[in-house]
Amino acid sequence: METLSSSRLTTLLDKALNRCHQQGGKLTQKRERVLKLMLQSRKPLSAYEVADQLNKDNEQSIPAMSVYRMLDFLVSNQLVHKLSSANKYIACSHIACDHSHQVPQFLICSKCQKVKEIGIPKTIVEQLQQSVQEADFQLLNSQLELDCICQDCA
Ligand SMILES: [Zn+2]
Ligand SMILES: [Zn+2]
Numbered sequence: 001m002e003t004l005s006s007s008r009l010t011t012l013l014d015k016a017l018n019r020c021h022q023q024g025g026k027l028t029q030k031r032e033r034v035l036k037l038m039l040q041s042r043k044p045l046s047a048y049e050v051a052d053q054l055n056k057d058n059e060q061s062i063p064a065m066s067v068y069r070m071l072d073f074l075v076s077n078q079l080v081h082k083l084s085s086a087n088k089y090i091a092c093s094h095i096a097c098d099h100s101h102q103v104p105q106f107l108i109c110s111k112c113q114k115v116k117e118i119g120i121p122k123t124i125v126e127q128l129q130q131s132v133q134e135a136d137f138q139l140l141n142s143q144l145e146l147d148c149i150c151q152d153c154a
């Protein structure tokens with residue numbers, strides 16, 4: 001798996017800063033640190049793992065509650081996604097992209113926990129919505145999380 005170069009990281013953080021600004025939010029230093037940590041992580045992290053890592057290089061400990069709030073902010077700005085199945089968070093792979101963000105579909109390797117984010121074509125999302133409606137349910141979240149095995153583990 002490729003490592004994140006520092007120039008790539010700077011680009012991503014710049015883009016993130018702009019995106020928050022456009023959406024009327026503020027990527028504070030603390031939020032930026034959480035995002036940086038998420039971008040550098042190769043695996044999805046739980047809020048507690050994020051808190052642990054933040055507190056490792058910080059003398060002042062950050063309570064889990066504020067970590068949740070920072071993660072919520074990043075999620076609402078689509079910089080980070082929440083994997084409901086694992087109750088963990090992962091940085092968006094499209095932060096530097098100019099295209100609009102699609103409904104994400106996550107392929108999760110059940111062996112090494114590697115996650116790949118791909119977009120679901122609009123037509124499939126619509127079909128999904130339709131079949132849910134036909135069953136008299138309402139779709140609250142069309143994000144898909146699929147159990148997979150990656151090429152390295154296969
Ligand atoms: Zn994304
Ligand atoms: Zn993209």
Ligand SMILES: [Zn+2]
Nearest residue numbers: 109112150153
């Ligand atoms: Zn794997």
